[in-house]
Amino acid sequence: MQELLLKDDPCYVPPFPGSIVKLIGPKSPFKHHGDVICFLAYKDGKVVGRIAAVENRSHNAFHKDNLGFFGFFDFIDDFEVASALFDSAKQELSARGKTVLRGPYNPSINDETGLLVEGFDTIPFVLMPHNPPFYGPMYEKLGLKQARDLYAFHMANGPPPERVARIADRIRKHTGVSLRSMQLKNLAAELQIIRDLYNSTLCRNWGYVPITAEDLDHAAKDLKEIVAPDMLLIAEKNGKPVGFSLAIPNINEFLAKTKKSNRVMRALKFIWALKTKHPKEARLAAMGVHPEYRNTGIAALFYYESMVRGKGRYTGGELSWVEETNHELIKSLKVLGGTKYKTYRIYETPVALN
DSSP: OHHHHHTTOTTOOOOOTTHHHHHHSTTOGGGGTEEEEEEEEEETTEEEEEEEEEEEHHHHHHHTOOEEEEEEEEEOSOHHHHHHHHHHHHHHHHHTTOOEEEEOEESSTTSEEOEEEEOTTSOOOTTOOOOOTTHHHHHHHTTOEEEEEEEEEEEEOSOOOHHHHHHHHHHHHHHOEEEEEOOGGGHHHHHHHHHHHHHHHSTTSTTOOOOOHHHHHHHHHHHTTTOOGGGEEEEEETTEEEEEEEEEEOTHHHHHHTTTSOHHHHHHHHHHHHHHOOOSEEEEEEEEEOGGGTTTTHHHHHHHHHHHHHTTTOSEEEEEEEETTOHHHHHHHHHTTOEEEEEEEEEEEESSOO
16 A cells, blocks of 8 residues: 555655554454554545554553544545545544544554654664655644654764763663573564563653563564574563663665565665675664662663674664653663664544544
């Protein structure tokens, strides 16, 4: 679908064939959390848009909300098309008793999240969305308002500043924390550690939804084929896990080069690239520190260690996403040489039709 609508966008990266079906198809773990109702728009016999109305029961139960969500919202530059699709999602969620519509989530906050509103001139990193510039103004014309901005920071992977190295050394000595790589040979046990840390450290994030063992297993099946174990870090204090950091090679570099091929050839070219090459950059996609250690500098230690381990392998990378309200983290990233270069926006609107 996106391939038809966004094929002329030079920064559009097509997903790996079949990946969208895995997210919302009958075998998706999201089916245990809620429903995804899909709509297509046709004009002159051609598909010109799509949208998914999403009921996320896990979100509403955790936050005691009554929200509906939308995602996978793509359309040609035509208000009539975008409006018809959006009204269809609103009607569906209104019939389910939802009072507010929020998105885009594809299909949840633990997946691709937000609408790109700044930074259209580069391809997205792995598991990050992309869309044409006209989407933002169209959202506003549809009556959607900003709910929260999420930032992506780009970091060149040169030698870490001496000041940062000294700070990292002090943090190690002061906290007694050590970092280790994940052990993929003990994947089940390691995933349990990551899940426990994720749910105990990120629960204060806006829109957070607990991740289940099934969710994590589903994601790990794909990621274990591309990750470098030494870039998946666990912080320990006296043998007890107190934090995690997950950096993922930016496989979108490979997917971008296959976009002009058909689905079968695209898959084959991508698999061959994975076996014979290595992406030039990586994305630090998730990180959490146990509440007891949150203000001890372990986050900075993760950043520093990721830069050290990536030296010689990666020319740089992205840290995303970061909430606009996370001023402490934003300040730390700027000290480390990070540059905010993309902004993703979450929108909301009342469900009741005008």
